[in-house]
Amino acid sequence: GAVVSQHPSWVICKSGTSVKIECRSLDFQATTMFWYRQFPKQSLMLMATSNEGSKATYEQGVEKDKFLINHASLTLSTLTVTSAHPEDSSFYICSARVGTSGSSYEQYFGPGTRLTVT
Amino acid sequence: AQKVTQAQTEISVVEKEDVTLDCVYETRDTTYYLFWYKQPPSGELVFLIRRNSFDEQNEISGRYSWNFQKSTSSFNFTITASQVVDSAVYFCALSEHYGGSQGNLIFGKGTKLSVKP
Numbered sequence: 378g379a380v381v382s383q384h385p386s387w388v389i390c391k392s393g394t395s396v397k398i399e400c401r402s403l404d405f406q407a408t409t410m411f412w413y414r415q416f417p418k419q420s421l422m423l424m425a426t427s428n429e430g431s432k433a434t435y436e437q438g439v440e441k442d443k444f445l446i447n448h449a450s451l452t453l454s455t456l457t458v459t460s461a462h463p464e465d466s467s468f469y470i471c472s473a474r475v476g477t478s479g480s481s482y483e484q485y486f487g488p489g490t491r492l493t494v495t
Numbered sequence: 496a497q498k499v500t501q502a503q504t505e506i507s508v509v510e511k512e513d514v515t516l517d518c519v520y521e522t523r524d525t526t527y528y529l530f531w532y533k534q535p536p537s538g539e540l541v542f543l544i545r546r547n548s549f550d551e552q553n554e555i556s557g558r559y560s561w562n563f564q565k566s567t568s569s570f571n572f573t574i575t576a577s578q579v580v581d582s583a584v585y586f587c588a589l590s591e592h593y594g595g596s597q598g599n600l601i602f603g604k605g606t607k608l609s610v611k612p
Contacts, residue, residue, distance in 0.1 A: 411599055420586065420604045421540075468538055472600075484590075484600060486532075486540040 380404055381473050383487035390461055390494055397457045398490045400471030406451035407473035411484065412444075415468040427454050461494045468492075497522045499589050501603035508577055509611050516572045516606045518587030524548075527591040529563065529570045530600065535583045543585075546570065577610045584608070 380403040390396050400410060409428050413421040425446050427433040433446035443465075445457040454473075458465055468491050472484040498521040508514045520529065531543040544554065546563055554561045558575045574581055584607045588600040 420602045421600075423599050423601075426599055470538075470540065483545065486542070488537075488539040491538070 379483075379485045381407075381471065381485045381487040383469075383471055383490050385490060386488060387491040388493070390492070392462055392494055393460055395457055395459045396461055396492060397455055398469055398471075398492075400454045400456070400473065400487050402452045402473040402475075402485070405473075405475050405485075407454075407475055408451065409474045410448055410454040411472045411474070412446060412454075412456050413470045413472070415470060415489075417468075421470060424456075458492065461492070463494045466492055466494045497524075497589055497591055497601050499587050499601055499603035501585075501587055501606050503606045504604070505607045505609070507609045507611065510579060511576050512610075513573060513575050514577050514608065514610075516574075516585050516587075516608065518570045518572065518603060520568050520570065520587070520589045522568075522589060522591050524591040527589060530588040530590070531561065531570075531572050532586045532588065533583045534586060534605070540586075543572075574608075577608075579610050579612055582608060582610045 382401045382403055384399045388396055411426050412424045414424050415421045423436050424439045425433045425435045427446045427448035429448045429451050435441045443459055448454040468489050470489040471487045474484045500519045502517055527548045529546045533541040533543055544561055551563050560573045562571045584605045586605045587603040590600050
């Protein structure tokens with residue numbers, strides 16, 4: 378159980394285009410989903426937190442107009458990188474969490490999406 | 496402020512050696528969770544362990560063991576008799592519940608472990 382999928386697993390796009398990445402919880406309902414970004418040989422940095430049906434909360438320094446997050450249902454969150462540039466090339470990882478407190482702070486990670494902007 | 500420090504950037508060992516990966520954390524909360532994840536070259540994060548702040552018992556799972564010491568704010572990870580398949584980047588992470596935090600994970604910078612045959 379507790380499987381999170383991401384689609385696509387990798388994508389190459391041209392500078393200036395937009396890319397949508399999907400994150401799905403396959404066998405559970407996720408009240409909260411997180412989006413992380415990982416540059417090569419670096420750690421994971423939280424970009425934003427999204428709750429189903431409400432606006433995402435972005436971390437300081439993350440442009441909300443560039444990284445659009447939609448958490449339309451309890452099993453799907455999407456991250457759209459708008460007008461992508463080469464510096465947006467990175468590994469994007471989502472995680473999904475069920476529950477809101479105590480022992481339910483378990484996060485399940487997706488396999489990641491490698492974005493390359495040429 | 497919450498912070499996770501993994502001072503070892505890279506470690507290289509020979510197969511069958513024991514290796515300990517260090518993790519030191521900072522948090523202002525009394526209730527928090529500590530994690531270790533493994534990230535092989537494929538990139539997918541593999542969950543290894545989760546420990547809450549009230550449980551200081553050390554844990555052993557096969558060749559893996561964890562030493563949690565609140566007095567030194569450390570949560571170290573030891574691999575006994577390392578194998579080539581253990582080669583990966585290992586991340587220590589902290590999740591706290593403070594002032595409405597939704598429990599997002601704060602990751603250390605990771606330790607790259609290379610196990611040579």
